[in-house]
Amino acid sequence: MFNADQTQSDFLSWYELSNLADKSHCKKHRSSICVKYAIKLLLSAIRSEEIAIELLKMNVIDSRTFEKHFDWILKEIATFNAIPVFNQLKETFPNFIKLLRKSESSAGCTAVYYENDEILEFFLENGFNVNITFDKENKGNALFLACRWGILKCVQVLLKYGAKQAFTHGPIYIYRNIWDPLNLAVKYGHLDIVKLFVEEEISGWARDAVTLEADFFQTDEENAMKEFNEGYSDDFNSFHYAVFYREKEIAAYLLSKSPALKHSRTGEGRSPLQLAVDRRFGEFLVWLAREVDDDLSSLIPSGERPGWTEHDHFYYDHYLLLRGDLTKTDERGKTLLHCAAQHGHLQLVREFIANGADVTAKDADGWNALHFACSYTNFINEHDNSEVVKLLHLTKPRLAKETTNKGETVLHILVSNSYLGHYEEETSFSRETFRFLVDEVGVDLEAKDSKGRKAEDVADNDHPDLWNVLNQ
Structure with missing residues (x-):
């Protein structure tokens, strides 16, 4: 994800390094200050491979110090893609491979972070556990982070060496949140990695031809853990994630591989169209309805209108x-x-107005289009309605x-559908519309509705202090 900067380090001269090496390798005894010098010396030199290799040949640290600082050394090697240093460690310390194989270091994640797929492959081919390495700071294992950050080469290396799980949260199994890596790649918008998981033959995973889902729970024990597993739920498939995160290009690609995805339902029974409606994705929704699936039946509520919920009316609109x-x-x-x-x-x-819609039309309650625009509420994303009001x-x-x-004015409707959040930005959507209606349109602040109430x-009445917030 990033390249380590080798130019800003305070490199020691070779003369200074030699002096420090002499200090660190005491003949009679090894004091704490000597050990501190030794490990600091080696870690500083890893970014300059030739110096680090010479220090290792000089036995600047002993086996005990090496084992104590193994994870730290491994992370530095991962940071600077220091393959020659890795090979020298194998020669200098006979127990290196044994330590590597039982290590739970986050060095594999560090290699992914810096996009160092070469050293990652060296780790893995020498027995580093591909599924264990976990980064607490970034809350994921190597495969999870490679999919999240979109590092294709690292994903390919991980699959080559048998990566089976992309998980986040804690390293204790019961708290793992295991993801299908395809869904992760969709969520974070990495089409190249999506294509890899759909088309690859490296991992040996078998995906359903229709849903493109893979079952990563092979044993009875793993199946028993599904209830603890948020990421690998049966609720969404990859196409649902593409809709949920408005990834149009990825959605189109997935449909090219499995056209039946457009009819797939979530675990809760929602259609892709319903997902797009719930997320208030206007342009994406239009594309989905007009170019992907013109069957709008999932938006028609069941039962008689008097029994419809507010959400039913939302779908029907x-x-x-x-x-x-x-x-x-x-x-x-x-x-x-x-x-x-x-x-x-x-x-x-815009489209309806351009095609001749009657902008002055009113419904049975006397509401015109501007009244409806001012009734807009949105708790889903940061989209506001001020542009519709202005148009x-x-x-x-x-x-x-x-x-x-x-007798309600647009201001009556606007304030009755506004809300006062805990943070200032939560009221900013309505405030912009409010200022436009008052300052530019000139709506009468003293106008009263049929109950004699001003806006x-x-x-x-609805939200104490809301008026002061909107009128700032």
Whole structure:
């Protein structure tokens, strides 16, 4: 991931190194200061391979010191891709390979971090445990981190030497969060590694031809651990992750390998379309509905409308706007433009207006498109609706002057759908729209609804102090 900088180290001259070596290799006894000099000397020299090799030939440290600082030495070798030093250690210390094979050092992860696939391969071909090496700081083992950071060569090396698990959290088995590395590569947007896992024949994994899933739990003991395993859950497959993280190029590639993925459901029964709707990914959603799967039936709630939940209505609004019939309304008098404005889909608002949608249309409650745009709430991502509000006002300035059947202005609706978070940025979405409506549009702050309430009264009633925050 990074290249170690060899130019900023305070290298000692060879003369100084020789003097320190003499100090460190005491003939009569080895004091603590000598040991400190010796190990510091060797660690400083690893980045300059020739010096480190000469020091090892001079026996600057003994076996006991070597074993004590083994992990530290190994990490320095991994940092600087010091293959010659690695080979010299094998010659100098007969127990080196034995220590390497039983080591749980994070040096393998260090090699991945610095993209040093060559030294990683040296570690592994000499018996380093490919599945054990774990980095507590970055919270993952070597395969997990290579997939996360997108280091293809390191992934290939790890697979070559039998890597089977990509896990995070703790090194104790019961607390492991084991991932299918394909899903990890999708999550972090690395198409080249996604292709490797789908097409590779190195690991010997068998993937389902339809879902592209691989079962990494082969023994009864491992199967018993599934309930503790968040990452390797049966909830999402790789295509679901592509939708969830809006990875369009990866999603298209996965579909090219298994077209049936577009009909796959999550463990909770959600369709890919429902996932995209839940994530408020407007452009991705349009691509999914128009180019991948035009079956919108998963967005139609079951049962009669009176029994629908708020989330059912949310799905149905997206069914309407994706259906694309600008001439029709639903039972509430709601238009496609209303739905697109309410849920923050700027691309569709532009498209519907360009295609002749009636911007002035109202639903049965007297709400116009700007009212719906001001009712937008979003707890999922950092997308706000100010651009939709501005576009609608630019298209039809009179919308901001209209009130609903209950006498509500756009400000009444905005504040009743705003929230006061614990942090200032959590209210910033509504604040930008509020300032635009007040400062540029000139909405009347004194206007009252049918209950005699000003927008300020609604705000203070729903969320004390909200008005002051919005009006800063």
